Amino acid sequence: MKKETMPWLVKITKPPFIALAVLALMVINRRIVPLDLIFASKTVGAIITLLGFSLIIWAASLFKKVGTEILPAGKPSVLVIKGPFFYTRNPMYVGMTAVLIGAAVWIGTLLSFLGPMLFVGIINATFIPYEEKKMERIFGKKYLKYKNQVRRWV
Secondary structure, three states: OOOOOOOHHHHHOOHHHHHHHHHHHHHHHHHHOOOEOOOOOHHHHHHHHHHHHHHHHHHHHHHHHHOOOOOOOOOOOOOOOOHHHHOOOOHHHHHHHHHHHHHHHHHOEHHHHHHHHHHHHHHHHHHHHHHHHHHHHHHOHHHHHHHHHOOOOO
């Protein structure tokens, strides 16, 4: 299998920065177009956000525990398939998406829910395909078996 080409977005940034940029757009949008929704809830939004952060921390701690690379542009040395990776191949991205969904519920505008969709679209189109090709090259059949058993998202 030939070496994958790193997309320009993977070269210049990291997914948490994309999530922060999307969050900033959501907050700015709230100021410009304050279309409040009936089901906006700071409590529910905070709970979803905390669950998202917890998932990110759990998944990242497993990478640290086994001593493998966490950055998408890096080269992983261990295939992590335990913990949240048993349920989703991308628990950190799922966690970041949950944080953005929680923020959208907290903000409470209809347009704020476009933020999580924008984040998923960017990650799904650039980071994940690059990472999956790299994982196939590095881990081969072991990764392909894992990929066939565990969903990309949830």
